[in-house]
Amino acid sequence: MQEQELRDQLAPRGKLLTASVSGVIDDIGNSYEILELSRIVDFFNVMTFEVDLGNPPEFPNAEAAMQEFVTAGAPAIQLNMGIATYGIGGESGPIVQIPDVWAKYEVCQVHPTGVSIDSDATIIAKVAYIQTEGFGGAYVKSLDLDDFNDNSCNQGDYPVIQLIKDSL
Numbered sequence: 794m795q796e797q798e799l800r801d802q803l804a805p806r807g808k809l810l811t812a813s814v815s816g817v818i819d820d821i822g823n824s825y826e827i828l829e830l831s832r833i834v835d836f837f838n839v840m841t842f843e844v845d846l847g848n849p850p851e852f853p854n855a856e857a858a859m860q861e862f863v864t865a866g867a868p869a870i871q872l873n874m875g876i877a878t879y880g881i882g883g884e885s886g887p888i889v890q891i892p893d894v895w896a897k898y899e900v901c902q903v904h905p906t907g908v909s910i911d912s913d914a915t916i917i918a919k920v921a922y923i924q925t926e927g928f929g930g931a932y933v934k935s936l937d938l939d940d941f942n943d944n945s946c947n948q949g950d951y952p953v954i955q956l957i958k959d960s961l
Contacts, residue, residue, distance in 0.1 A: 800833050809835040813934075816841035816858035816875060821865070828866030837867060838932040842877040850915035852922075859928065873932035874923050878939040878953045880910030896938040897953055901946035913956055920960035931957045 800810050812834045814825060821827070830837070839862060841855035855874065862872055880895040882905060895908050911919075923931060933939075939953045940946040949955060 850918040882908030
């Protein structure tokens with residue numbers, strides 16, 4: 794297996810092998826041999842970027858995805874839960890609906906209507922869920938979509954990343 798050969802090359806050098814994997818339930822069961830992969834990778838970065846505006850915050854698809862990995866044999870400590878640095882809103886095309894992706898700094902600058910972005914409360918709730926379930930940590934797909942130089946949000950550099958860190 795090529796993955797095992799790669800792992801054998803990385804381990805003596807103190808390097809980690811991670812896999813970014815889908816957080817869509819149908820994809821998980823159909824795409825991955827989770828138990829076998831859990832013996833090879835150090836961490837699964839589960840792309841659970843479900844944006845929620847609920848009060849209290851809820852993210853049922855993200856929770857279901859994380860539990861699907863555990864049920865399939867991945868140790869909770871190997872699972873990093875995705876938290877978004879972006880918002881979703883709008884759609885284009887009469888047949889194919891493609892959501893617009895808005896960076897955190899763009900949302901702060903433009904204040905577009907109809908864009909859903911994780912609130913501070915949602916991020917804090919996701920971090921609490923990570924801790925309660927004993928997962929490995931949080932995973933952020935794209936640092937460049939956070940307000941990386943505090944030009945727009947007036948919350949300091951990397952407000953999403955900093956909130957995750959402060960909440961851990």
